[in-house]
Amino acid sequence: MNENTCPQCGAPIDPASTECKFCGEKFVKQQVNQQTMYSAPIPQQVQPQIIIQQQPQQVYVTAMNPTWPIKSKVAAGILAILLGGIGVHKFYLGKIGMGLLYLLFCWTAIPAFIGVIEGIIYLCSNDENFQLKHHVRLQ
Structure with missing residues (x-):
């Protein structure tokens, strides 16, 4: 060989x-x-060593914390689409700083546009990704 x-x-x-x-x-x-x-x-002073290589195991880790608040993905999506211009969805998800930022710039209509996009993303994302990204547990 x-x-x-x-x-x-x-x-x-x-x-x-x-x-x-x-x-x-x-x-x-x-x-x-x-x-x-x-x-x-x-070399004479070195003893041969036997090295056994194991196959790597696939480990799936979900870093979901049981202390995270329970929220609804559908409610967050609808709030983002309807009231995303004033940041209600961010307040609902517990992101107070981002909610205040949306509220501060609501007169520009940029947060409303971003809120519609975020609402669609919330509704289209799978449950595990939504929970891990926003640090919430789903109902």
């Missing part, structure tokens, strides 16, 4: 060479069942 490759860097090697031309690793030739195997010399 790896008869003609360097055990250190995996580069192809010449069967007659005693050193890898890419990484400089020196080889020790071993005859095993009429096949020449190349390996790096093991």
